[in-house]
Amino acid sequence: VTQALREAGLESSNLILGIDFTKSNEWTGKVSFNNRSLHAIGDTPNPYEKAISIIGKTLAPFDEDNLIPCFGFGDATTHDTEVFSFHNDHSSCHGFEEVLACYRKIVPNLRLAGPTSYAPVIDVAVDIVENSGGQFHVLVIIADGQVTRSVNTSDRELSPQEESTINSIVNASLYPLSIVLVGVGDGPWDDMKKFDDKIPAREFDNFQFVNFTGIMSKNISLKEKETAFALAALMEIPLQYKAVIELGILGQRTGKAKKVVARPPPVSYRRPTPAPPERMPSNVSSSSPADDQTQATCPICLTNTKDLAFNCGHT
Structure with missing residues (x-):
């Protein structure tokens, strides 16, 4: 594969990483991870940590600057419409050691949610490619499940999440971007293997x-x-890179990419504690600034301050 990449003219590329934080991670490790959450942090690496480490060993040699933009999606702050960056200032991680360190800090501070859509992380990757002036990038998405489908969705229909994901994949084929979905956990993965067939005509086959x-x-x-x-992970990239060159989209800006602003990483929060029963003097605050800050860090209240009118009830 390495030789094929070299023969295709690809000496280096740029990696982008997306991590799935949907609630299904709590039960899709029943068989493959001893009935534990796939995001469980402990003495032994969880499946996401293993995948990140092996991706670092195998794909990092093709990353030109060792700077890896990292994003999470599917948690209680992003759901199926946004992503959050691993850093407050939206900077990239320096190597996979920092990716793992940030991941371990973030996991205890978030709530798994959903539904599952890969559209937001694909859209932010497209924006990165556009801002780079059309450099070749590889987006690696590590996820535990298929795009959300309702039981009411017929075989001939697409769920809203499937439709948005497919639209984003089709749009991404206008850019020098390869998308690799890495499946962790028990699956099932049958629909994901067939997912490529559901995608209509693209400029090139950009998804695996x-x-x-x-x-x-x-x-x-x-x-x-x-x-x-x-x-x-790499077997299709030489052909994809050749297609990008033949299409003439390498090193080009389209001016059409969505301007995606990632949210900051989820912050720590705890359930508000009731005020002490003693009466406090009117000129003395009943809580410290630190307590006030803690109470105001519910992910919902952060974005909707009006929800704080009667104190946070979301946690």
Whole structure:
């Protein structure tokens, strides 16, 4: 694969990382992660940490500047419409060690939510490509599940989340961007494998799915697993890069990319505590500034200050 990338003329690229924080992560580790949340932080790496580490080993050599923009989606602050950056100032992570460190800090401070849509993270990646002047990028999305479908959605219909994801993938084919979806957890992944077929005509085939759990569960050595993952993740990129060159979209700006502003990472919050029963002098505050700040950090109240009128009731 490395040789094929070189022969295609791809000496380096730029990585973008998206992490799925939807609520299904709480139960899709039943088989593959001993019935624990896939985002559980402990002494042993969880599936997301393993995937990030192996992606770092296998794909980082193709990252030109070792700066990796990282985003989360699907939590209680973003749902299926926005993303949050791993840093308050929207800066990139310096290498995969920092990616892992930020991930471990963020996880305890967020609430898993949903529904699942890959549109927001694809849109922010397109914006990054546009702002780079059309440099070639690879967006790696690590996720536990398929795009949300309602039980009321017929086989011939698309859910709103499927429709937005497909539209974003089609739009992304106007840019030098490859999209790799890495599946962690138990799945099922049947629909995701067929998802590519649901996508209408694109400028080039820019989307691929890799079953991380399937590769990691094989009875082979860790080195062989890492090699198999690298092969699966990179195998289509040489052809995609050639297509980008033939389309003449490398190094070009379209002027049409959505201006995406990522939210800051979720902040720590706790349930507000009732005021002490003693009467306080009217000129003395009943809570410290730190307490006031803590009470005002509910993700909902942060964006809707009017919800604080009768104190936060969202947590």
